[in-house]
Amino acid sequence: MLDLLNLIGKAIENLQRSIELFKVSERDGGLDQIASVIQQIDCYLERIDEDPLLKIMTIDRAGLGERLLGVKGELASIIESFSPNVL
Amino acid sequence: MKKAKDRQFSGMNNEELIRCLRQATDEGTSSSALSSLREEIVKQNVGLVKSIAAGFLNSGEPLDDLVQAGYIGLLNAVVNFDLARNTRFSTYASYLIKGEIRHYIRDKHAMVRIPQWVQVTNRKVKEAEEAFFQEQGRPPTIAELAARLDINESQLVELLRGREVMTYVSIDQERRSTDPNPPPLGMEHLSPRDEGGVSSELRMRILIAIEQLAEIQQQVIRGLFYQGKSQAEIGKELGISQRQISRMKEQILQAVKQQLVGPYDESTE
Numbered sequence: 001m002l003d004l005l006n007l008i009g010k011a012i013e014n015l016q017r018s019i020e021l022f023k024v025s026e027r028d029g030g031l032d033q034i035a036s037v038i039q040q041i042d043c044y045l046e047r048i049d050e051d052p053l054l055k056i057m058t059i060d061r062a063g064l065g066e067r068l069l070g071v072k073g074e075l076a077s078i079i080e081s082f083s084p085n086v087l
Numbered sequence: 088m089k090k091a092k093d094r095q096f097s098g099m100n101n102e103e104l105i106r107c108l109r110q111a112t113d114e115g116t117s118s119s120a121l122s123s124l125r126e127e128i129v130k131q132n133v134g135l136v137k138s139i140a141a142g143f144l145n146s147g148e149p150l151d152d153l154v155q156a157g158y159i160g161l162l163n164a165v166v167n168f169d170l171a172r173n174t175r176f177s178t179y180a181s182y183l184i185k186g187e188i189r190h191y192i193r194d195k196h197a198m199v200r201i202p203q204w205v206q207v208t209n210r211k212v213k214e215a216e217e218a219f220f221q222e223q224g225r226p227p228t229i230a231e232l233a234a235r236l237d238i239n240e241s242q243l244v245e246l247l248r249g250r251e252v253m254t255y256v257s258i259d260q261e262r263r264s265t266d267p268n269p270p271p272l273g274m275e276h277l278s279p280r281d282e283g284g285v286s287s288e289l290r291m292r293i294l295i296a297i298e299q300l301a302e303i304q305q306q307v308i309r310g311l312f313y314q315g316k317s318q319a320e321i322g323k324e325l326g327i328s329q330r331q332i333s334r335m336k337e338q339i340l341q342a343v344k345q346q347l348v349g350p351y352d353e354s355t356e
Contacts, residue, residue: 057310
């Protein structure tokens with residue numbers, strides 16, 4: 001189970017890596033990195049109640065969930081823009 | 088009483104009125120006196136707002152609505168104008184008034200839903216333009232604006248052109264009305280893809296996602312160390328000791344440090 005800070009740290013790392021891969025024309029690799037972030041966010045949100053970090057701090061969980069879903073939606077639309085129908 | 092105050096302010100120019108406003112704010116003057124000062128500044132600049140708004144009538148928007156949008160720019164100028172800079176208030180205000188009117192028209196005339204990343208980027212461009220104008224007393228060139236936004240010139244030109252197609256008002260035309268020799272925005276400056284093959288749009292969208300995640304990260308760190316419950320309260324809720332909570336926070340802090348600077352390498356000592 002990833003805690004929120006670990007999730008964000010890994011997600012940022014994956015997204016930075018995706019930019020690097022796109023730069024060297026590794027489109028599939030770049031998209032894989034983005035897809036893994038989407039998957040991590042999904043996994044995290046499914047088990048958000050188990051996050052030990054959230055248990056020791058005050059945070060608006062609903063708002064946090066919405067913001068993560070917003071990021072996920074944006075990343076999903078990036079992947080969609082590469083689908084064969086769009087290209 | 089109000090009339091006496093009005094007489095006191097009449098005859099003052101914009102800069103003098105703003106100086107009075109700043110002093111009055113610092114001295115904690117009553118809100119009614121501050122309102123009178125603001126009203127006087129607005130009154131003195133009604134003509135400026137209306138004349139600028141009239142220049143946008145070809146957008147098809149009613150003059151009253153354009154003037155209302157212009158007032159927002161004027162009020163922003165009153166709040167943000169820096170007296171220490173060698174710029175006239177009317178020059179600074181004109182820039183912000185035009186910016187707000189353009190922004191209003193762009194929102195009204197958007198033919199398609201503007202993606203969030205474009206909205207965020209446009210806001211950043213607008214803020215950077217305004218900050219540059221405040222500091223230098225003139226609009227930035229493409230190169231200067233790109234440097235401030237930490238993107239390359241071709242990416243900025245793409246963004247500006249993207250902004251242009253979302254409104255009937257040409258930013259190039261607008262730039263020409265304030266600057267007889269604006270930087271060229273021709274197609275020759277456009278590069279649909281960076282050298283490596285990643286499009287600017289794609290890069291910006293990913294960077295904005297990173298930025299949003301980083302904002303959440305900061306909020307969590309603040310919440311964890313500055314705004315959270317006391318360790319005793321948390322311990323009571325979780326049924327563990329305060330010492331254990333303290334250890335958990337220490338571990339989290341170490342993990343955050345590692346994320347920020349990378350793993351500690353003793354061999355570099």
